[in-house]
Amino acid sequence: MQTNLADFIKDTPEGHEAEAILRKCVHCGFCTATCPTYQLLGDELDGPRGRIYLIKEVLEGRPATEKTRLHLDRCLTCRSCETTCPSGVEYGRLADIGRHVVEQQVPRTGADRLKRIALREFVPRSGLFGTAMGVGRLLRPLLPRALAEQVPHSSQAGRWPVRRHARKMIVLAGCVQPAMRPSINAATARVLDLLGISLVEQPAAGCCGALKFHLQDQEGGRDDARRNIDAWWPGIAAGEVEAIVVTASGCGVQVKDYGHLLKGDPDYAAKAARVAALSRDVAEVVLAEAPALQAILATKVAGRPTRKIAFHAPCSLQHGLKIRGVVEGLLTAAGFELVPVRDMHLCCGSAGTYSLLQPALSRQLRDNKLAALQEGRGERIASANIGCIEHLCTTAVIPVQHWIELIDEKITESP
Structure with a gap:
């Protein structure tokens, strides 16, 4: 062109x-x-x-x-x-x-401007978001249906293993996931613990920066990246951290892009490139440990009934991170049967804040995606991104979970 x-x-x-x-x-x-x-x-x-x-x-x-x-x-x-x-x-x-x-x-005005400011200033603050989510759950029965759909039921994290391995990885907590699904990172920690890896969160880290960046506060998004780099850097510089694990594929795309976003910052360019290189989606981490995982699963899968699962590959996983077929292979190895899903390449309509800013289009995409996911009569839907999971949960007739939670269930259930 x-x-x-x-x-x-x-x-x-x-x-x-x-x-x-x-x-x-x-x-x-x-x-x-x-x-x-x-x-x-x-x-x-x-x-x-x-x-x-x-x-x-x-x-x-x-x-x-x-x-x-x-x-x-x-x-x-x-x-x-x-x-x-x-x-x-x-x-x-x-x-x-x-x-x-x-x-x-073309600057925004009125309600549109205020809504976007509220989203980029409120959602990335995990403490404030968590408090609001708790209040929302208490008031859920009284809320209008459209708003109540955005407030998920509470979920328990479960046990987080104490650090006991020489191998150490840091996991991004993120901004909304700790309040909405603390079980995801806890399940990841349990799975990696059995694979000989200790997983830790750094409290000083927070939102990956994607939310502000894509709501046109690009410098605010870069500041979020700088804060995370500062939180993770001591362990990286000391050679203690093997990888930065991201369990939300949408955040993973952003963290892997830190090197590009901060390439013009002389104070952070090299550090950002290093963090980006260390960033791993949890699927990449588990795949690298597949032989050890298969050995653990061998005693869990044999003789047990196969459960049917529909897998929704988030756009951030398959198009952003370009990770395709990996999660499906891990779930199959764990004894799950994956039902066919048509139009796997199409978005569910979550897309960060899209479901709040373009609700009509988002609902159409969600309904189309759920029709495709549920027509195979799977027992559950598995995905890899907190936004997609919560978006699909609003009207799904079967449970929606992160795929790592299914692996965790499989390897911790009694033989």
Whole structure:
């Protein structure tokens, strides 16, 4: 794609990156076939190719409008288009650049502005979010149905093993997961403990930064990354930390991108690159220990009835982290039968804060995804991202859990 970027951006780092991405696009349109919003709305401007044109026009100097912003707002940033693209167009990064420019040209006002400010200032504060979630659970019977659906029932973490192994990994607690599903990290700690790895949380760490970054507080998102790096760095510098484990695939995409986000910061660039290199989705960690896990499972699987599971691969796992087939293989090895799920590549509609900012589209995508997940008559749905899990839980007729919780159940049940 030919480009002629405007003076305000062409000689900036963002301009150089955007131009390189735009020049890869060959207008083929393969991306539209796998775009969830294009499938729902049938509008070229609500597909990747159309949005690329919109961003290109803005970067070349055409003023953005509220209509430009609307089409970019409707994008889930699921990155399914990246998986489909034969030219390797990094649409997600281009969208970040384009949205930032559009926000500057067309500032938000009124309720829309206030809602986004509230989300980026409230949700990343895990203590405040946890308190609010507790109050919400008490008032759940009195809340309107649409709001009550966003308040999950409480879940117990269970036992967290004491540190006893020479091998040590740090796990990201995150911002919403400790209040919504503390059981996920605790289950991960128990599984890794049996595999000879001690898992610890660093209290000074917090939100991965994705929420602020994608709500156009990009510097706030970078500050969250810097805080996490500071919390993790002493153990990394001392050679005590083998990996940074992330159990929410959406957060994992952000942490793996720290090196890119902070490459222009002379104080953090090298540290950020190191943290990104150490970042592992929990599936990657467990896969590396597969022989030991299989030895443990051998006594648990034989002679036991097979349970049917439907696996929902979050977009952040399959398109962002590009981890495909790994979780499915681990669940199969643990004695679960995975039922077929159609349209596995399509988003469930959670997409961070998308379910709150674009509720109508989000509900359509959720309902379509649940229909696909539940038609195979599995006993449970497994996923790999807290946002997807809670989004699907709102109307699912069968339980939805993180896949590591199923592995934990399997290896801790009596022989």
